[in-house]
Amino acid sequence: MPAATRPPAPRPPDRATPGAALVRAIARLVPLHLRDDWAAEWCGELDYYWTARQSTRAALLWRCLGALPDAFWLRRRHGGHLMLGQDLRFALRTFGRRPGFAAVVILTLALGIGANTAIFSVVNAVLLRSLPFPDPDRLVMLWGMATDGDSSKVARWSSYLDFTDIRSQARSFEQMAALRASRVALTGGAQEPARLDGAEVTANLFRALGAAPALGRGFLPEDERPGATRVVVLSDALWRGRFGGDPALIGRPVVLDGNAHVVVGVMGGDYAYPGDAQLWLPLVPGELDRERGGHTLRVVARLAPGVARASAETEVRGIARGLEAQYPRDNAKRGARLEPMREAAVGTVRATLLVLLGAVGVVLLIGCANVANLFLARAASREREVAVRTALGAGRSRLLRQFLAESLLLSLTGGALGLLFAHWALRAMLAAAPTSIPRADGITIDATVLAFLLGVSTIVGAVFGVLPALQLSRTDALGAFRDAGRGLTAGLGRRRLRQALVVSEVALAMLLVIGAALLVKSFWRLQRVDPGFEPRGLLAVRVQLPASRYAERPRVRRFYEELAARARATPGVRSASVAFEHPLSEGWTTSFTVEGRDPPREGEEPEARMRPVMPGYFRTVGVSLLRGRDIAERDRAEAPGVVVINESFARRHFPNEDPVGKRLRRQAWWPEMPTSYEIVGVVRDEKFLGPRGGADPATYFAFEHFPFTDAYLMVRTAGDEAVVAAALRREIRTLDADLPVEAMRGMQQILAESVAAPRFTMALIALFAVLALVLAAVGIYGVLSYTVARRTGEIGLRMALGAGRGRVLRLVVGQGMSLTLLGVAAGGAAALVATRALRTLLFGVSATDPVVFVGVALLLGSVAFVAAYVPARRASRVDPMVALRSE
């Protein structure tokens, strides 16, 4: 549109002409040198058609839309030197001149955004994404619950009889299913026997969840009947891994625990409930299921359409009350409650994840405050540049666009780098994460996370671009020329803003470091808990004898005696014994009464952990005997009952008397089992509830009286654990070639795993805290060195007038420390409230531990001091002559 010989318009286009306003708005897109002509042409046509041709308003407005492509065409054709591309090129050149600034900003944002994306990915997968079942909101878990609040007396799980009673009476549910974990040995074929995680499930479990087998069928009600043909459904992974994905496997038998089971179905690859199951068996009620007190089942239910959870809960509570009245011996104080399945699946991880999300958000906030400060400082040092450009005709929007281009370039680069960081961080985190993160395999950086990332980067970029530009475009060009480089009084408001940013940075860092310090201290306490046994050099080997081949108790006794004897004879073994539980396995409780005391009311008998052991157990695991004697060789199956108790038991039930020689009475489970047991010894407490748990009363019976098929071989080694483990594996194979041998694990490893979750949380938060500390230090340093640079002249003047170096040093450090002090106070106050969120994660430390609060304040103070000292020293070295001459 070069022919621009337009004469001046006789009058401006009628403002009422439809579309004229739109055209004038679009005109901003048109390159400046063509804009007036362009607008005049469009307005001329509009006016003519409106007045002379009587076009309708709608037709004109519609036609005006064509001005948009027209304007864009001109812009592309002529406006290249005015466009974003130029802004970007300019930005790149600017950053090229000061790569340090760009690098710090990009890195800060990348770390902040990367860490946030990584944590958010976990939160998204674990907390936000719904369960992989249709209508997941209708799925609930039914738990047992103590009506009097004493949770140690009432199991969460249900007995088979309670389950069937509630299922037949309740009307609120479409399906109610039950399951329990079951481990089976898979034998036969050319491959080694394998120990598989499975679950016994009621026939309707898959239907309740809304899942169906990918191949074959699920279970039918007749599969649950005792004596029915044994059937099994395999997981996709097992079917592919062990059986080569052969579809012809359906209808063929596999050998589980020595019995042939017909494979009737294979679940799809995306089905995983319960999480680790490799196969599913029908829940055929066994001997223990005839006991109302045998709580072995998890109950899953699907609410009927339109039934609220609250009303369903009222119904099951009513049923539980009925059962309580009907069976007081087993169901005293036993209530029921419903929990959404999603919450049950997430469990205790929820608190941890939310704390992590909060912590990582704080890191991003500190990073943003830092970046904002950097931008503000940079904007101030560009006053002269901006003044020149304003004087040369750059408008406010032009400046805004350029600043925006610069900040968006930095923040989006930071975001892209952050995505890379997040990818690595997520991989590292999942590799290091404890297995207790539920649904961990679903964690990926997905679209939600990407949107989150993009949003954060763009907002951060836009804010940092617009703020300084707005501030600068407000300063008048002339004033900037006059003041530039002096800045004694310039921008008091801006200085306040920068200081406020530093104070909030320090406050946030204080908050985060306190949180981290609390977790570190709590973890340190956890590490120092005496587990009650000696984990070093102690191996635990899980042995599970298939009930089909070891139905007679003498056979079980013979096997384990032989195993212990062979283990003791193995080179490198100092001692060995067999126990029902290893020292960190909590096991179960049974009820008992103390002979010679008033019998408690039915249903209120005391309970204690039941831990049958073979002779030599305490010596092998390193639990010291405090009084009396160990279980001995003479405590055979036919000998009178004996029991060793722990300190907690003695304290609880024999507070002021010697328990040795007293007798406990309990029900016999089979004919030759004694009912009366003499207390022969007292041992120290083992922390079988894990280091976090308290001690619990425990009874150690003779294994001879309780020959369970499942047990642990406990071995104290003197030599290389791996060599010993290999030798033990051979011994077990010679005793029973069909017995799958599991990986042997050192108790040290098991102990470490029991604190893996708190260690993971602590490590992550500590990492964030270090980041926060570094960022806060950079912030203080940045603001002070900027101030020093701006005040060089003033400092020079002071020194020329006789101020000593020490005084200048104190001036600058004092400024930094006063900001720090404000931040520490604010952060400390916030932490008093905020650390409450940590309470469930802490062990042995109060959420307001004064040592931690004071220590962190001192730590922040010293970091701030160093960060302030460096620029202060630079200020104190100012040569008054040089400084004043440069004015």
Add this chain to the structure above:
Amino acid sequence: MSPGPRITYPSAIVLLAVTRGLRHGFDIIDASGLQSGTVYPALRRLEEAGLLRSKWESVRSARDAQRPPRRNYQITGVGAEVLREALARYPGLASALARSGAEPGGAPSPAPA
């Protein structure tokens, strides 16, 4: 004369419309049935390529009509040459404009300078 640049079909319609006396953007839009977002960039391209030239209506005639001046387009020698080629290349071109409902002779246009 060297053959001018080859032009697109819509540009050819715009060029044809101008030779038929439709000299203003909106008139060409009406006559051709093309969208305003097609016609205007075409006008810009044709003018830049030297196939059209534009002039502003004289102030006096605009003032007489009580409205702002309009911009009008005229074909150049090269433009006429290119249009001749285009008519040969797009056989339906000549009838395209008529079919699209332009009034014969085009819209009344104020006297060009």
